Amino acid sequence: VAQIRLSVNGRSHAVEVADPETPLLWVLRDVLGLTGTKYGCGVAQCGACTIHVSGRAVRSCVVAVSSVVGQPITTIEGLSPRGDHPLQRAWIAEDVAQCGYCQAGQIMSAAALLAERPNPSDEDITRAMSRNLCRCGTYPRIREAIRKAAAEGRGSAS
Amino acid sequence: MKRRRFLHAATLAATGLVLGFHAQGGDVVVSKAAADGGAPLGDFLRITPDGTVLFRLVKHEMGQGIATSLAQIACEELCADWTKVEIELSDADLERFQNAAHGGHETGGSATVATQYDVMRKAGALARQMLESAAAKVWGVSPDQCWAENHRVVHRRSSRALMFGELATAAAQLPIPAQVQLKPERAFTLIGQPKVGKLSPAIVSGRLKYGIDVQLPGMLYAVIARCPVFEGKLARFDAAEALKIPGVKHVFSTEPIAGPRSAGFPHDIRAGVAVVANSFWAAKRGRQALKIEWHEGPNARYDTEHFERWARERATRRGDPTGYVGNPNAIADMGSVRKTLHASYVYPHQLHSCMEPLNCTAHVRGDDVRVNDCEIWCGSQAPNLIIAEIGKLLGLPPAAIRVHLMPSGGGFGRRYYPDFAVEAAYVSMQAGRQPVKMLWTREDDPGDRRRARLRLGPSSLNSFATNARSGIPNADTSTRRQPRGAYSTGRDGGWRGARRPYQLGPLAPWRRGAQPSRQGRGALLVCEGEARPQNLLARHLGSERTHRTPRTRARQRATGSGLSA
Numbered sequence: 001v002a003q004i005r006l007s008v009n010g011r012s013h014a015v016e017v018a019d020p021e022t023p024l025l026w027v028l029r030d031v032l033g034l035t036g037t038k039y040g041c042g043v044a045q046c047g048a049c050t051i052h053v054s055g056r057a058v059r060s061c062v063v064a065v066s067s068v069v070g071q072p073i074t075t076i077e078g079l080s081p082r083g084d085h086p087l088q089r090a091w092i093a094e095d096v097a098q099c100g101y102c103q104a105g106q107i108m109s110a111a112a113l114l115a116e117r118p119n120p121s122d123e124d125i126t127r128a129m130s131r132n133l134c135r136c137g138t139y140p141r142i143r144e145a146i147r148k149a150a151a152e153g154r155g156s157a158s
Numbered sequence: 159m160k161r162r163r164f165l166h167a168a169t170l171a172a173t174g175l176v177l178g179f180h181a182q183g184g185d186v187v188v189s190k191a192a193a194d195g196g197a198p199l200g201d202f203l204r205i206t207p208d209g210t211v212l213f214r215l216v217k218h219e220m221g222q223g224i225a226t227s228l229a230q231i232a233c234e235e236l237c238a239d240w241t242k243v244e245i246e247l248s249d250a251d252l253e254r255f256q257n258a259a260h261g262g263h264e265t266g267g268s269a270t271v272a273t274q275y276d277v278m279r280k281a282g283a284l285a286r287q288m289l290e291s292a293a294a295k296v297w298g299v300s301p302d303q304c305w306a307e308n309h310r311v312v313h314r315r316s317s318r319a320l321m322f323g324e325l326a327t328a329a330a331q332l333p334i335p336a337q338v339q340l341k342p343e344r345a346f347t348l349i350g351q352p353k354v355g356k357l358s359p360a361i362v363s364g365r366l367k368y369g370i371d372v373q374l375p376g377m378l379y380a381v382i383a384r385c386p387v388f389e390g391k392l393a394r395f396d397a398a399e400a401l402k403i404p405g406v407k408h409v410f411s412t413e414p415i416a417g418p419r420s421a422g423f424p425h426d427i428r429a430g431v432a433v434v435a436n437s438f439w440a441a442k443r444g445r446q447a448l449k450i451e452w453h454e455g456p457n458a459r460y461d462t463e464h465f466e467r468w469a470r471e472r473a474t475r476r477g478d479p480t481g482y483v484g485n486p487n488a489i490a491d492m493g494s495v496r497k498t499l500h501a502s503y504v505y506p507h508q509l510h511s512c513m514e515p516l517n518c519t520a521h522v523r524g525d526d527v528r529v530n531d532c533e534i535w536c537g538s539q540a541p542n543l544i545i546a547e548i549g550k551l552l553g554l555p556p557a558a559i560r561v562h563l564m565p566s567g568g569g570f571g572r573r574y575y576p577d578f579a580v581e582a583a584y585v586s587m588q589a590g591r592q593p594v595k596m597l598w599t600r601e602d603d604p605g606d607r608r609r610a611r612l613r614l615g616p617s618s619l620n621s622f623a624t625n626a627r628s629g630i631p632n633a634d635t636s637t638r639r640q641p642r643g644a645y646s647t648g649r650d651g652g653w654r655g656a657r658r659p660y661q662l663g664p665l666a667p668w669r670r671g672a673q674p675s676r677q678g679r680g681a682l683l684v685c686e687g688e689a690r691p692q693n694l695l696a697r698h699l700g701s702e703r704t705h706r707t708p709r710t711r712a713r714q715r716a717t718g719s720g721l722s723a
Contacts, residue, residue, distance in 0.1 A: 018436075019439060030373070035371035036364015037364070038567070040600065048513065077365070079363075083362060083363030091358070096362075100221070100366060101513040104361075
């Protein structure tokens, strides 16, 4: 049993795992109770488990928990203190979600995109989001919500 | 603030029937609600002293948005302020909800709003009438002088008004009115308005708890290695290596629950070996370490070619006429047609591939000798079937089986089947009556890679073949508004949802034999297989397309509130 120190959403946690290769996803969900990050495929193909490690969007289902020690981890629960990140507000305004299961991963991918490119082109959006699957097919509204959040960012900057 | 209201509202609800959503990670996320739950006005609505309207969702939210739309319908009649409406999720309650008056728990057929429309309007209207009567009592006036509008009841003559929250407790003491007074549709302000989903704030902040998110104290995790071939059997297995994986606690056969089952809805459970551990990862590694031999059974060599051959043969059989639409004697009429059109369609097996993999958390309680009760958490389109099947498995009456209805990441009919809940209950029982979350991994959904194309298991949705023979009659006796073309469908594979949208004149039939996969009614493809011949027929008759009429509620009532996944 390994003791591992994780920094998640600004808080430090000491967790015990039997297997240091355990994917971070399961530690977040089942040990820390942060179930907003979803299991979809387990092989980094669907994007439902997307989180940020050191600000980069990663698929937590294929990241060994022992490989992220000391790195700041952000999940959907920690994206904003009150669920009011510009993307979260845009997601509500555009009524993006249907079943909602993939949307935490979608939002985390989009947040990493906006952090890197506050004014993404449509091609940027396509590139950043093309590996997040939505079984309900909410893609047009996802794009619209990202544009809306980006536009809001421009508005507040000027 | 809205999100917090949702969370708060969910925990407020009374009678222990409601799930509380805790905002903090790490807590037990499902709790029995406090008794202080506001005043119930009928079975679907409750109003707290601060005026929050709690709408109880007893159908399955799986992405259709019915949590919001059903609340909209009820709250239209209630005359509620939409910003003060919250959704609460319920436990299955067959006694209360599984009846024609309440519409049941089953959710499918893309029909919830249509079938619940009257139920929801009535629920809202009766609650509104109770609030108006309560206000009338307070003011000592006749109820027909009291009008509900925008979350309050007003008495115009005296310019008095009372808020819903102020009236709710008194209103809840009144009997449910015998006569329902519905609003005129022209007065609608909420029905027909696009509204943002009530669950959206919880979804975008990661706080909506799906079945897969359930966590219980001491909960174990299970995965099952299932026979890759439908109707195969477990020959033998060796758990020695699996039990060496740290965290693996139990390994056992699920053969006792394998095989065909039916509780008004036929389905099968595949034979398998369950691995139970203190983490999902340990269970999955344990499963990988199993050594299993299967008897692959009668379908060992079944493949796509087998299926298509069989389906084509099957589709030549003549189904019984149902007389459901058009002329019940349509098949007999085939003798007098001037032209016959033939069309044949074969569809392969398809997967539901719900975004949220199948899962169920179960806690069977009891001692070594007897089972006392069972608690289930999952997203289900038919919790009544879960209760029926688990009742048979554990020898429990319905009252001893409590199903917590969770939202899910997609159902598509797959979550109509109770198999995964039966598996979870069995695993919980065999694992020492412990709470167990049983999870299908993504790769469990299409099945064993070697045999992915051979699936005939619970996850194969729509395999379907149809032969259509359409007759064009000798004489044109129909009007333009009644386009010609009719069919009768065989009971074998006939699915009423497919027939619903069409108004067909009394003309010649097409016939077909069809066999959906053993586990799915193949609704979508049945629809397509029936619609295409109709369009073909319509083209030959010179009209652009078949004439579609809105669903009539009368017809739906005639067909009952039965299964339609």
